Amino acid sequence: MRSSKTYWRAIRRYFLFFTAIALLPLALVYLVTNEQIYKIKGFEFVNDTKIPIIPDDSIQTLSQSDMLMVEQRMDKRRKHLAEKCSEHGLDSAGNDSWHKPNPWEFLVNHKYHIIWCNVFKAASSSWMYNFNILAGYTPEFLKKTNEVPLVLARKRYPRVTLEELQEAQNDSITFIIARHPFERLLSAYRDKFMYAVPHSFHDKLGSKIVRTYRKKHKVDRHTPRYPTFAEFVTWLLDEIHRNNFIDMHLVPASKFCTPCLINFDIIIKFETLEHDQVYLIDKARLKHIIAPEWRNSGKGKNTLDLLQAFYSQLTRKQLDGLYEYYKYDFEVFNYNAAPYFSIAKKNEEETPNAS
Incomplete structure (x- = not known):
């Protein structure tokens, strides 16, 4: 049995x-x-979530000649970056923050084979939205949620090691968005200090800067409660001199993403963003899933009048200090600082000092 x-x-x-x-x-x-x-x-499955597919008649495209023009532009940018990295010795690995590859800030999307190093204040809000879409969050959810977009992204894009990043790059497009260092700095100042959310970290930091660097005899009814641009720059230069931690919105992109040590296939520039990001989306075969975005473009947009108004508040010495800190961004991404020096104060006038 x-x-x-x-x-x-x-x-x-x-x-x-x-x-x-x-x-x-x-x-x-x-x-x-x-x-x-x-x-x-009309849907794409990402992380068990249905996200809408963009219909053909809504897709932004470039003509064949425009695609070729952008392709040539990318070749020149990659070549220029490689030459300047070699010229300044930034392509040699070392132990300091300029010579040590930094994979910490990269977002790696394995499903769509696209990798981005998020430079804050360089179309970061727009592409954080797109990377959250690629991570499976729906547009409706992103519109309603109060969670910080970067926090949402990190739930789906964990930090990677250098080895993991390099392995993912074998079959992916890696890109960065560069912006003129002085424009990016002003955008960060206006967004995080002039228009700081009440009681936020930057609002409290701004109050501390005012208490430390503002001369009492210069206070009148026209003096803003937030730090002036000159006060902010003096504080920043002091922080750099003391080798203190620098806010991620202010740190140089060449230090943040180490493009001399980590390969980038596409170098987008803020000044040619409209065509560059359409080109990227096309090359990554993502035309039906994401589109060029223009988020947070109000406060962060610097017109020539704004640049003139703010940078004319600075002295030549302050500009020298800023240029020294951002010089590798100017070099590897091919930006010019000369026009800013022409509008700085001619004479060394009194500037805020820590009391």
């Missing part, structure tokens, strides 16, 4: 095993077909 039960138990196990093997291909076909059905209906 016992041998008979053992015999039928073995038969059942064999039956279930071979049935599972037989049904496996059907299950795979169902899963693939089911995903294709959702694509036909």
Whole structure:
């Protein structure tokens, strides 16, 4: 009797095993077909979430000649970066922050094979939104949520090691968005200090800067409660001189993303963002999923009048200090600082000093 039960138990196990093997291909076909059905209906599955597919008539494209023009522009930028990195010895690995590869700030999307180093105040809000879409968050959710976009992103894009980043780069497009260092600095100042959210970290920091660097005899009813641009720059230069931690919105992109030590396939510039990001989306084959975004473009947009108004508050000595700190950004991304020196104060006037 016992041998008979053992015999039928073995038969059942064999039956279930071979049935599972037989049904496996059907299950795979169902899963693939089911995903294709959702694509036909206008959705893409990402992390078990349905996100809308952009219809053909809404896709932004470049002409063949424009694509070629941007491609040539990218070749020149990569070549220029490589030459300047070599000229300044930034392509040699070392132990300091300028010569040590920094994969910490990269967002790696394995599904769509696209990698981005997020330079704050360089279209970062726009591309953080797109990377959250690629991570599976729906537009409706991103519109309603109060969570910080970077916090949401890091839930889906964990920090990677250098080895993990390099492995992912084998079949991915890696890109960075560069911006004129002085424009980026002013954008950060205006966004984080002039228009600081009440009681936020930057609002409290701004109050501390005012208490430390503002001369009491210069206070009148026209003096703003937030630090002036000159006070802010003096504080920043002091922080740099003391080798203190520098806010991620202010740190040089060449230090933040170490482009001399980590390869970038596409170097977008803020000044040519409109065409560059359409080119990137096309090259990454993401035209049906994401589109060029223009988020947080109000406070962060610096017109020539704004640049004139703010940088004319600084002395030549202050500009020298800023240029020294951002000089590698100027060099590797091919930006010019000369026009700013022409509008700085001609004479060394009194500037705020820490009391």
